[in-house]
Amino acid sequence: MNAEKNKVVSFHYTVTGEDGEIVDNSRDRGEPLAVLLGHGNIIPGLERAIEGRAVGDKFEVQVEPADAYGSRNPEAKQRVPKKYFQGAAKLKAGDVTVLSLKEGGQRIVTVLKVGMTAIDVDLNHPLAGQKLTFDVELTGVRDPEPVELQHGHAHGNGGHAH
Ligand SMILES: [Zn+2]
Structure with a gap:
């Protein structure tokens, strides 16, 4: 089963900013992030990069600001x-x-x-205007529960707890 819209994907990631500093790292939190693909739960550039991948795939993707947190507005x-x-x-x-x-x-x-x-x-997002590099390892792909589709996000380990 490959990653596509309306599948729940789990992945580990490391995000690096333009200055080479690590911004966020899922391994520090112990478990991979779980996301319902195609529902805007993660930035568009990362969502596109994950589509079509299979469990075990490791890849690096560079995401331009427009596909991440937008450009910086100096007036904000x-x-x-x-x-x-x-x-x-x-x-x-x-x-x-x-x-x-x-x-x-x-x-x-x-x-x-x-x-x-x-x-x-x-008011700019701290990562606005930055080109981000993601190191991703896909660890799981599954069909969503009906309630996850209804909510538009993944539940359970690495997903929403509510
Ligand atoms: Zn929910």
Whole structure:
């Protein structure tokens, strides 16, 4: 069975940024990531690279910003009251943190400057504008459970727990 849309694939990966630094590594977490392919659960460039692969395949793929976290928008800065941050007292410039949005949901931001009552943040994803290199090892491909298709993501080991 090969990896394709609507299959649950499991894989280990290492992501390296343009500066050669490792950004994320699934082996540090102990188990491979499980993803329902074709539902936008991972960046488009990686999804395409996994399609058609078989269990045991190891490959490296370079993903341009447009197929990863988008380009950097230098205007995407905002001054946000401290109450919207978790652990605002400890934040300092350069920290990456999660901001709870008024309209619901969350967003990863980078702290630019901490003021008395507000914090200036860069709203770009920390990996925006970066070409990323993924080292991938496909460890599993299976058919999804009906409920996984309904939810649009994988459950169980390496997937959503809820
Ligand atoms: Zn679910």
